[in-house]
Amino acid sequence: MSDILKKLKDIVLEFDIDTAESTAREAIESGIDPIKAADALTEGIQIVGDKFGSGELFLPDLVCASEVLKKAFPVINAEFEKRGQETKKLGKVVIGTVFGDIHSIGKDMVATLLYAAGFEVIDLGINVKGEDFLKVVRDQDPDILAMSALLTTTSSEQKNVINGLKEAGLRDKVKVIVGGSPINQEFADSIGADGYGSTAPEGVRLVKKFLNIG
Amino acid sequence: MQNGYKRNFEPLRILSQSQVEQLHSSTLQVLDEIGFKYESEKVLKLLEKHGCRVDHENRIARIPPDLVEWAIAKTPSSFMVRARDPEKSIRLGGNTVYFMNSAGARYADVDTGEVTMPTLEQNNEGVVVSDALESVHCFPSYTPYFEIGGVPPVMSCPVSCAQRMRFSTKPSRGAQPTDSFIWETKLAQAVGAQLMGCVEGAAPLSLAEDPCNAAFYYLDAGFPIYIASGSLMGASHPITIAGATVSHNAELLAIIVMLQCIKPGCGVIANNFVSAMNMQTGDLNFGTAAISLHQMAYNQIWHDHYKIPINNTGAAFSNSKMIDYQTAAEKLPLAMCSAISGANLIVLHGGVTGELAYNPILAVIDDDIARTIGRMLESFDVTDDMIGLDVIRQVGVGGTFLNTKQTRTLWRSEDYMPKVFDKTSYQEWVAGGKKTILDKAKERTEEILSTHKPDPLTDEQEKDVESILKEATKYYKEKGLI
Numbered sequence: 001m002s003d004i005l006k007k008l009k010d011i012v013l014e015f016d017i018d019t020a021e022s023t024a025r026e027a028i029e030s031g032i033d034p035i036k037a038a039d040a041l042t043e044g045i046q047i048v049g050d051k052f053g054s055g056e057l058f059l060p061d062l063v064c065a066s067e068v069l070k071k072a073f074p075v076i077n078a079e080f081e082k083r084g085q086e087t088k089k090l091g092k093v094v095i096g097t098v099f100g101d102i103h104s105i106g107k108d109m110v111a112t113l114l115y116a117a118g119f120e121v122i123d124l125g126i127n128v129k130g131e132d133f134l135k136v137v138r139d140q141d142p143d144i145l146a147m148s149a150l151l152t153t154t155s156s157e158q159k160n161v162i163n164g165l166k167e168a169g170l171r172d173k174v175k176v177i178v179g180g181s182p183i184n185q186e187f188a189d190s191i192g193a194d195g196y197g198s199t200a201p202e203g204v205r206l207v208k209k210f211l212n213i214g
Numbered sequence: 215m216q217n218g219y220k221r222n223f224e225p226l227r228i229l230s231q232s233q234v235e236q237l238h239s240s241t242l243q244v245l246d247e248i249g250f251k252y253e254s255e256k257v258l259k260l261l262e263k264h265g266c267r268v269d270h271e272n273r274i275a276r277i278p279p280d281l282v283e284w285a286i287a288k289t290p291s292s293f294m295v296r297a298r299d300p301e302k303s304i305r306l307g308g309n310t311v312y313f314m315n316s317a318g319a320r321y322a323d324v325d326t327g328e329v330t331m332p333t334l335e336q337n338n339e340g341v342v343v344s345d346a347l348e349s350v351h352c353f354p355s356y357t358p359y360f361e362i363g364g365v366p367p368v369m370s371c372p373v374s375c376a377q378r379m380r381f382s383t384k385p386s387r388g389a390q391p392t393d394s395f396i397w398e399t400k401l402a403q404a405v406g407a408q409l410m411g412c413v414e415g416a417a418p419l420s421l422a423e424d425p426c427n428a429a430f431y432y433l434d435a436g437f438p439i440y441i442a443s444g445s446l447m448g449a450s451h452p453i454t455i456a457g458a459t460v461s462h463n464a465e466l467l468a469i470i471v472m473l474q475c476i477k478p479g480c481g482v483i484a485n486n487f488v489s490a491m492n493m494q495t496g497d498l499n500f501g502t503a504a505i506s507l508h509q510m511a512y513n514q515i516w517h518d519h520y521k522i523p524i525n526n527t528g529a530a531f532s533n534s535k536m537i538d539y540q541t542a543a544e545k546l547p548l549a550m551c552s553a554i555s556g557a558n559l560i561v562l563h564g565g566v567t568g569e570l571a572y573n574p575i576l577a578v579i580d581d582d583i584a585r586t587i588g589r590m591l592e593s594f595d596v597t598d599d600m601i602g603l604d605v606i607r608q609v610g611v612g613g614t615f616l617n618t619k620q621t622r623t624l625w626r627s628e629d630y631m632p633k634v635f636d637k638t639s640y641q642e643w644v645a646g647g648k649k650t651i652l653d654k655a656k657e658r659t660e661e662i663l664s665t666h667k668p669d670p671l672t673d674e675q676e677k678d679v680e681s682i683l684k685e686a687t688k689y690y691k692e693k694g695l696i
Binding site: 105109196 | 319363367375391392416422446494495553694
């Protein structure tokens, strides 16, 4: 691995948000193939993800490593566009916490782990109205729609969104997964979701299962 | 009126005066420079009239320090919450300490740790037990269970409120999600009670539309307000205790500014519910040192400096899945630190397994804990009578105090003897079937359920409650939520 590729991988392993963008720019200016640059970053985040899974690293480490990627990838992606190349993504996931619910941590963890695993993630944030979920599904054509709800009182909003997808003729275009403290498999089945995950890593496994990614 | 427990000594202060001032001035700086997001144009316009600099596009109001100081000064240092039974009303503030029931989403089986959806009967029994417990002075919203089997989620809050009105005469807090405040206000009014209306922010630094609407509604009904802004240190608040104190202060004061602009002089109790985060899972960590330090610093600032009544929720839950040593070790130190550092209301009874579950058997055990804390708060008298030099003289060297009138008449009031803690000798314990605290708490729970009969609603009140629930059901059906 060349020095600059090692440097790219290291900024992820060292959670170096401050130099992420400049290092990515340095890599591109050195003439390196953007595919290799993207692979170096991905290799770094996969190591971080594995260490998080084994308990060696913690949530702030995972999130900060993900922030490094968020700073570095736009530079790499711009080079892809310049060269007319397409970026490699495993699939597209739209994620958000449903309307009436302002809890974000569970949703953020799933979004971060999906991003770290190589998915394109469109994070709509918290308190997302049903119509906004529908609009993004219609406009962005994602593979997966992931909805979070922490409150019993808002969990029914997941059902409303699924019903909205049916009414708009969009239900068959996207797999729907749900999660959150009051949610269980029984509830997920009752509202017509395709899958349920009780933890963030389970959510990622579900997405991979639906997209046939080993 | 329920008297609660009087803290008969100066509260514990862990900050110096200059630290209090630094935390307060940083709070004012946050509100003035960064501002606070109110998801309500009605609120933003009102704040603009009061001198806030409002960015309508992003719904952020930047609040000048003098308006914050005005709102603090307008907020009374104590206020009354009228219960269905006036003898169960409470006066929050000053040096009085009350306890509030905790809650959970599910019913916890105390023998297996398994959690299940509570039935309506289990919900009602939970309310009856807490109605009987001397140290449960009031209830939060959706208590004791967030969920009730067979009840549509959107009706959880109104049904839960109705059951508390039916099976308890003690005061309650209302809720705010999905217009539940409309029905809870009507339910309270139907039985002649006030609620503590709930207005809960979304950290960091924002307030959704529902709580803004709830604020107008509850204040219009003449209810005092319980404000909160639950958050996690390291996620929605800074990881540092000092930073989280400033963030939390800013959020609660921003809500107080809104409330005082709506109705100057309204009663407010400010809840502290800042949790630590499990950095492996993102879940809430309860009973930690950081939470307790945060609450003690908060209590000092709000009790001494702002003189606004305060609630602490840190002792409400444990991460233990069973009622065991960990439960006590996580709940008791926090409850004690809250009590001695200035809290007026402490959430304690019955919560197990994080926020996931509840069992009234734990509430019975927590009753002993709360009453022990209450006895400690009341301290002791130092008078000639209570020193009793004449008794000491009378017993002299080598005698006994057991046969004195002083011991016979004062032993009950000088200490608190727990009802379910095991205080038997080893021999008595073996002879009695080796009962654990859980066995004894189960027995007391059963005894309460067979003997305690809360004052029922009148026929007219019952009719009104039923009619309000029907109206709520119709409302949510029309909105497509049922």
